[in-house]
Amino acid sequence: METLLVVAAAETPVYRARFAQAMPDLHVVGTDEGFDPAAVDYVAGWHAAPGLFATLPGLRAVFALGAGVDALLARDDLPASLPLVRLLDAGMAEQMVEYALFGALTWQRRVHDYDLQQRHRLWRKQPPRTRGETAIGVLGLGSLGGAVAGELARFGYPVTGWSRRPREVDGVRCLHGDDGLVQLLGETDVLVNLLPSTPQTRGLLDRHRLGLLRPGAYLVQASRGDQFDHAALVDLIDDGCLGGALLDVFEREPLPTDSPLWTHPRIRITPHVAATTLVEPAVQQIADNIRRLRGGEPLQGVVDRRQDY
Ligand SMILES: NC(=O)c1ccc[n+]([C@@H]2O[C@H](COP(=O)([O-])OP(=O)(O)OC[C@H]3O[C@@H](n4cnc5c(N)ncnc54)[C@H](OP(=O)(O)O)[C@@H]3O)[C@@H](O)[C@H]2O)c1
Numbered sequence: 171m172e173t174l175l176v177v178a179a180a181e182t183p184v185y186r187a188r189f190a191q192a193m194p195d196l197h198v199v200g201t202d203e204g205f206d207p208a209a210v211d212y213v214a215g216w217h218a219a220p221g222l223f224a225t226l227p228g229l230r231a232v233f234a235l236g237a238g239v240d241a242l243l244a245r246d247d248l249p250a251s252l253p254l255v256r257l258l259d260a261g262m263a264e265q266m267v268e269y270a271l272f273g274a275l276t277w278q279r280r281v282h283d284y285d286l287q288q289r290h291r292l293w294r295k296q297p298p299r300t301r302g303e304t305a306i307g308v309l310g311l312g313s314l315g316g317a318v319a320g321e322l323a324r325f326g327y328p329v330t331g332w333s334r335r336p337r338e339v340d341g342v343r344c345l346h347g348d349d350g351l352v353q354l355l356g357e358t359d360v361l362v363n364l365l366p367s368t369p370q371t372r373g374l375l376d377r378h379r380l381g382l383l384r385p386g387a388y389l390v391q392a393s394r395g396d397q398f399d400h401a402a403l404v405d406l407i408d409d410g411c412l413g414g415a416l417l418d419v420f421e422r423e424p425l426p427t428d429s430p431l432w433t434h435p436r437i438r439i440t441p442h443v444a445a446t447t448l449v450e451p452a453v454q455q456i457a458d459n460i461r462r463l464r465g466g467e468p469l470q471g472v473v474d475r476r477q478d479y
Pocket of ligand 1: 258367371393394419446
């Protein structure tokens with residue numbers, strides 16, 4: 171019988187029980203109990219102890235319990251020849267759509283402006299903004315970005331998306347390449363970043379590129395925290411160039427308590443919860459992939475090691 175090792179920190183018992191139920195023909199073990207490293211065929215999880223993969227000589231595939239795999243790719247114990255598989259949507263796209271919509275409405279309905287006015291008991295009407303005049307830019311048109319761009323367009327916002335290769339998303343103007351990025355930034359009021367963290371995207375939203383956004387624009391940063399310049403963001407907001415930000419991800423997580431981002435009146439912080447992995451769809455998707463692997467069929471969501479996502 172094949173063995174699946176579950177590595178999911180505090181959630182290991184929950185995932186272990188659910189995998190065992192979903193695949194009765196699989197021996198499911200967790201890092202919270204004793205297991206034979208030589209017997210492990212598959213790993214499902216995140217935050218594996220350093221060096222763990224090197225102790226598993228029979229490992230055939232690693233299934234990430236998330237959509238982003240930058241932390242797994244940064245490890246030195248995961249051979250490049252081993253299939254690394256990530257979750258495709260698995261209930262996260264819907265959550266990300268909600269998060270992005272929350273950000274778009276925060277800008278459109280001037281939530282930060284009115285929050286500030288409320289602090290001063292100030293009753294003052296600001297000029298209204300319509301959906302039609304709220305230009306949304308979505309960086310990344312994959313499982314999550316594609317869904318976000320499509321849904322925000324259906325909601326009535328003019329949406330422009332940006333990806334590495336040319337893409338088509340219903341109702342969305344799709345751009346690619348360096349020129350496409352410059353064009354998108356210059357026409358965007360609400361920028362939603364859903365790019366994976368790769369050598370090409372780390373630091374992408376630097377002072378210069380953030381400064382290309384429309385005056386008073388808003389950043390929704392929900393992918394990874396190493397893609398934007400925290401200090402530049404604060405400076406640009408304080409200078410009135412940007413209108414604020416909704417931030418879910420940070421270079422250091424948890425965000426250190428002394429970070430100025432916590433108390434900035436135009437920055438809203440959430441603790442990496444924009445789209446949470448849901449046990450049921452995650453287990454179903456990984457179980458389906460294990461069946462595919464056994465049947466010699468192609469796996470869904472294999473990470474392209476040349477592109478790092
Ligand atoms: N905050 C949270 O709770 C949370 C939850 C889940 C995921 N995430 C983050 O969201 C990210 C996106 O997830 P996903 O499932 O949508 O990923 P995905 O399906 O791999 O999509 C990635 C998109 O980014 C584009 N892209 C990649 N590198 C690029 C580059 N150098 N220039 C331009 N476009 C580039 C890809 O272009 P192509 O279409 O041309 O390939 C693709 O459209 C994850 O990597 C993770 O970091 C965050």
